Amino acid sequence: MTRRGVTAPIASASRPEQMDTLLRAPDIELSQEALQRLQEAGE
Amino acid sequence: MHKRRLGRTNIEISPVVFGGNVFGWTADEQTSFALLDRFVGAGFNAIDTADVYSAWVDGNKGGESEIIIGNWLKRAGVPREDVVIITKVGSEMGPGKKGLKEDWIMEAVEDSLRRLQTDYLDVYLAHWPDPDTDYDETIGAFTRLREQGKVRAIGASNLDAGQLAEALRVAEHTGRARYDVLQPEYNLYDRSGFEGALAELCVEHDIGVITYFSLASGFLTGKYKSAGDAEGQARGGMSRNTSMSAAHAFLQPLKPLRQKQANTPRQSRLHG
Numbered sequence: 001m002t003r004r005g006v007t008a009p010i011a012s013a014s015r016p017e018q019m020d021t022l023l024r025a026p027d028i029e030l031s032q033e034a035l036q037r038l039q040e041a042g043e
Numbered sequence: 044m045h046k047r048r049l050g051r052t053n054i055e056i057s058p059v060v061f062g063g064n065v066f067g068w069t070a071d072e073q074t075s076f077a078l079l080d081r082f083v084g085a086g087f088n089a090i091d092t093a094d095v096y097s098a099w100v101d102g103n104k105g106g107e108s109e110i111i112i113g114n115w116l117k118r119a120g121v122p123r124e125d126v127v128i129i130t131k132v133g134s135e136m137g138p139g140k141k142g143l144k145e146d147w148i149m150e151a152v153e154d155s156l157r158r159l160q161t162d163y164l165d166v167y168l169a170h171w172p173d174p175d176t177d178y179d180e181t182i183g184a185f186t187r188l189r190e191q192g193k194v195r196a197i198g199a200s201n202l203d204a205g206q207l208a209e210a211l212r213v214a215e216h217t218g219r220a221r222y223d224v225l226q227p228e229y230n231l232y233d234r235s236g237f238e239g240a241l242a243e244l245c246v247e248h249d250i251g252v253i254t255y256f257s258l259a260s261g262f263l264t265g266k267y268k269s270a271g272d273a274e275g276q277a278r279g280g281m282s283r284n285t286s287m288s289a290a291h292a293f294l295q296p297l298k299p300l301r302q303k304q305a306n307t308p309r310q311s312r313l314h315g
Binding site for chain 2: 003004005006007008009010011012013014015016019022023025026038
């Protein structure tokens with residue numbers, strides 16, 4: 001969701017109880033450290 | 044909810060798009076209705092599907108996902124303009140029913156509109172490159188659909204940078220509608236197909252990008268702890284590029300982050 005050029009990701013759920021995390025995703029604010037760690041994990 | 048403009052189109056979408064490939068597969072119709080009710084009820088608006096979803100399920104023939112979405116639209120009474128429907132054409136729907144030639148696109152769009160019980164699609168995507176059809180023909184067909192009001196925006200899925208550049212060149216040269224939306228495979232684990240030339244091309248041309256396999260079919264949620272967890276799970280076989288050992292090795296260093304943020308893996312991976 002924060003990646004250059006990306007408008008929005010597709011995510012899905014098969015059960016209603018899986019929806020909570022999906023619906024809350026846009027409200028999560030990750031620290032710069034966290035974003036950096038995610039970036040490095042994918043390199 | 045803060046919406047995001049989809050490239051240079053006048054379509055605004057929620058920051059997460061619901062993947063409708065589960066409808067008629069891992070979610071039956073009633074469950075699908077509940078999922079969509081929750082999604083739209085929370086202020087989200089964009090739903091991704093394709094004509095071929097979910098033809099891979101025994102007993103299905105394709106179109107099941109669109110049918111469920113159409114039934115939900117009718118049942119839920121949601122104003123059509125409050126929902127952004129993204130669907131695709133090009134995958135095989137039967138003998139001779141595939142690809143991106145004009146005749147098939149003009150037939151397939153009517154099938155999708157009927158299944159979705161709507162008179163327009165917000166975004167219509169070419170599902171896969173068709174080596175047997177020139178971009179000129181495909182873009183010409185899409186342009187006609189836009190002119191007829193059956194499609195608001197057009198785009199493509201699974202193009203590389205060279206293919207997208209060529210499609211844009213053809214559209215500009217012929218004065219026809221261009222691809223304003225791209226749907227590439229992209230996630231934290233598998234970045235190579237989008238980052239670099241393709242991402243820069245999209246930024247340069249203000250193309251809206253909706254990524255699929257954003258959670259690597261569940262592997263990046265951490266729900267598959269071992270190969271055994273994925274066995275027998277419907278979506279366990281969907282991740283073409285994610286081996287269990289590699290996914291486990293990838294997720295391991297992120298555990299402290301997850302604990303610190305008190306988020307679930309799904310939320311963090313969508314941000315990455």
